Amino acid sequence: MFMSQDGLCSIGELAQSAGVTVKTVRFYSDRGLLPEACRSAGGHRRYGPEAPDRLRLIRSLRALGLPVPDVRRVLDEEAAGERALEDAVAGQLREVASGLKALRWREAGLRLVQECPPGERAERLRLVGAVTAAPSTDVLVRFWRAWLPARMPGGATERFLEVAVPRPPDEPAPAQVLAFARLCALVSAPCTGAVRPQPEVHGVAGARGAAVLYEGLAEAYELAAVALRRNRAPQPGEALDCFVAAYASAYGTRDSAAFRRRLAGQLGSDPRLDRYWELVAEVATPPGGRPEPTAGVAHDWLLAALTAPAVQGSRAG
Template sequence: MFASSDGLCGIGELAEGAGVTVKTVRFYSDRGLLPEASRSAGGHRRYGPQALDRLRLIRSLRALGLGVPEVRRIVDEGHVEGGAGGALEAAVAGRLREVGSELRALRWREAALRLVQEAPPGEQADRLRLVGAVSVPPSTAPLVRFWRGWLPARMPAGAVGAFLDVAVPQPPDDPAPAQVLAFARLNALTLGPCPGTAQPQPEAHRAAGARGAAVLYTGLAEAYELAGAHLRRGREPHPGEALDGFVAAYTSAYGMRDTPGFRRRLAGQLAADPRLDGYWELVAEVNTAPGGRPEPTPGTAHDWLLAALAAQTGVVPDQGTSPRQSKRRASPGLGA
């Protein structure tokens, strides 16, 4: 390509060969990405034969959205065609993660815009307020903070993590407008002020303590999984393995025996405890794809088990609500 006797070319010839502007070549040269072979007597930049391939590589990497520092690491590693180096692999993987995050944010914005566009008359302002309070991409941090404040103090980290895995729904990557609305309402629910100075705590937290609560929540998770299988089949609440496991979670945490009297007292305690039914209803909406069948949540599983316990003991569950929000009551364990 280079017609000069010394095998070098000027900046204009190099730019033309690579299909870029002289300004672009100068930019990369000034940042050390494209070293000059020499300078002419007049001070003009001169480049060697390898500069063209290097410039084309730089242009390709930049077209993928890679930053100058990443491009420098790749070209300095001596990347050649047919042999992808570690710097290239790391940069491409990182850029893929960034693009994925950008796409999720765009899909969330699109669904949020449709949510506002499709709002019934008089509801646009309320929906704007709700979705405007959610970060993009959406964060679960407010929900996590809420539950960490609700769980017993000094509860083992492993038990807390296991609870958060089921209690905090992940925002869908490609949400429908209804899922955006449900997540935005969850966000507002957990950021809202509590009446008094603290969140309402169930009796189970005080009776079991931090260590006992870990035992309790582990047992409840197993019972909720069994109850979820009945819910998926549309079965009515009834005694059986799921209910026995539910009660066993409390007897293990309290260090007591499973007797008819204990079950009656437990049913009465759970019926009187505060609950968060509204939270779990929104979780179900977030987790349900359009046209899909709602999956059981810890809240619906807890209600199924409590109904089975009430039917067995004759204790009628309390249907009252707390002052914080309609249908918001906080039950013990994962059924909160």
């Protein structure tokens, strides 16, 4: 395409053929993305006939948002036989998705402030301002790690965190942003009798017993969630038996009517995290959607089933 006798072109000719500035060509050359074929007697850069196609490819990759190091890996792919392009594009897609989520949270936060009564704006600004645009659950994870029994096995802790820590929605409504902000504020507040104290079973069962307890509770909560989705009233059955068995295993005892009475009394007086679970439900439920049963709701359903008079005597003493 070049008219020079040696088939090479100057930096100006290359820039003109690609519709870019000389400064752009020089930038890519200096970073090793666009090698020059040689230098003229006067020290000017000369480029070979493959340069325009390479420059267009560079521009396309940059237009997709790929940083210079990723572009270099893609350009070297032909010789190395690597999947640099696929990896680079996948990485950019992850970044774009993260950016879009941050923008949606920012938009919902702005609408939350815009749509609230003037008297509530100061509080909402304070709450929303404490939550990053790309919301992090780190503060919730830290709360539960401090609340759970010390030296509880890591696997059991991680499984419980999957249940207890809500995943922020990718496209939140303003009400969900407010609920998440309130949730973070709740667990970040100074230690209070309503939030921080641990249940008695933590001290009685010990770390390994607590691991057995929480794994059993996770199964019981799943069974109770099935009943809740079917709008069933609290009642005896597999879910309740699993719930009681989890506590019995943690205490190293057996299920009996006496144990159920004692357990009902203990759970009734244990510290409650009701507000936490209420906010979790609000975060997880879009406007107009049906709330999914949280672990807190399942626990309340099971406790109600346990405290029913007929249940208290359903096991031989």
